[in-house]
Amino acid sequence: MAAPARRLVHPALFICDLQEKFxxxxxxxxxxxxxxxxxxxxxxxxxxxxxxxxQLRAKLGETCPELGLDAPDGVLTKAHVDKSAFSMFVPELQKAFHELGPEKREVVVVGIESHICVTQTTLDLLREGHKVYVLADGVSSCNQQEVPIALARLRAEGAVVTTSESFLYECMGDAGIAEFRQMAGVVKEFSAATKENLSALCKF
Known part of the structure; x- marks a missing residue:
């Protein structure tokens, strides 16, 4: 019997503009x-x-500190870029992304705003041939009515609109992988929050 393997081989996480001023x-x-x-x-x-x-960090502030990006005990990013363009896929980020290798990737996008920066980032990634997952419990906008319209458009453009839990289990693909126990712990830790997040963001 073959050893368990992950279902998604080349995933990447894009976090769009989660800043203090928003x-x-x-x-x-x-x-x-x-x-x-x-x-x-x-x-x-x-x-x-x-x-x-x-987005325009000098005016709109740093990334929210509770995410712990690039903090000593947090997650080191491959790129943490300031931009004026709406798409995340600006040259500095593209360079770091392409340094991962030539493979097409499974990119999961979270952040704001769903109908502007998230949409334009997703379209750019799709044009490069990557598979893009947009998390319905991980994106929003100033006007909540924009969200379902944006998600419907992105689905029509070829993105996978799904939820965080679905994406994480698709990443794993098999309960036999070495990391499954730790991942199950994360799912359990966020169980109550996941319910709240789905109720708030996926009720449209």
């Missing part, structure tokens, strides 16, 4: 942060490379 403006912002925290814990266990951006 806390009071974005619909259910804390829920987006919570889902991102779950993805970051999983990324440490599974060795998923992380890419993050800020």
């Amino acid at each position: 806390r009071s403006a974005i619909y259910e912002f804390p829920k987006v942060v919570s889902t991102t925290q779950k993805l970051l814990k999983a990324s440490k266990i599974l060795g998923i490379p992380v890419f993050a951006t800020t």
Whole structure:
């Protein structure tokens, strides 16, 4: 019998513009942060490379500190780039992303805003031939009505619109992988938060 193997071979996590100044403006912002925290814990266990951006950092602030990006006890990103473009896929981030290798990747996108930066990032990745997962419990906008419209468009464009738990289990693919026990611990740790996040962000 063959050894258990992960279902997704080349995943990557993109975190779009989760910054201090957006806390009071974005619909259910804390829920987006919570889902991102779950993805970051999983990324440490599974060795998923992380890419993050800020939008006009000098004006709109740093990435939220509770994400712990590039902190000594947090997750080291492959790139943590400031931008003025709406898409995350700016040259500095592209360079770091392409340094991972020539393989097409399974990129999971979380952050804001669903109809602007998340949409344009997803379209750019799809055009490069990558498979893109947009997490319905991990994206939002200032106006909540924008979210389902954006997700419907991205689904039509070829992105996979799914949830954080579904994506993590698809990453693993087999309960026999070495990391499964740790991953099950992450799912259990975030169980209550996941229910709350789904109720808030996936009720459209």
